[in-house]
Amino acid sequence: MVSARGGRYGFVYRTRQDVYRALRRQGMTKSKAARISNAGRTFPQRSAMARKAAKTRQMRGRKRR
Template sequence: MVSNKGGKFGFVYRSRQSVYRALRRKGMPKSRAARISNEGVTRAGRSAMGRKAARTRQRRGR
């Protein structure tokens, strides 16, 4: 199970732990996976991530 203890043990919100695990399966470092998964806890955070992803895709010509 993903740690939700905090401090040196790291922290990922319970509702976002499946996202964290998926990112880890793709080979992402723990700190980066936690940062991304925790960003999407609120709807505003998910919307911001979607807008950023759209900009990235557009810039790369996809």
């Protein structure tokens, strides 16, 4: 189980632990995976991040696959 203990044991919200595990499987470090999975805890926050990412990709000229 991912730590929900905090402090030196790290912390990932319980509702986001599946995301954390998926990022870890992709080879991310614990701290980076925790930072990404904890960001956007609510659905509107995640939607805002997705819009920002799409805008960034568009500005850099990447095509959507």
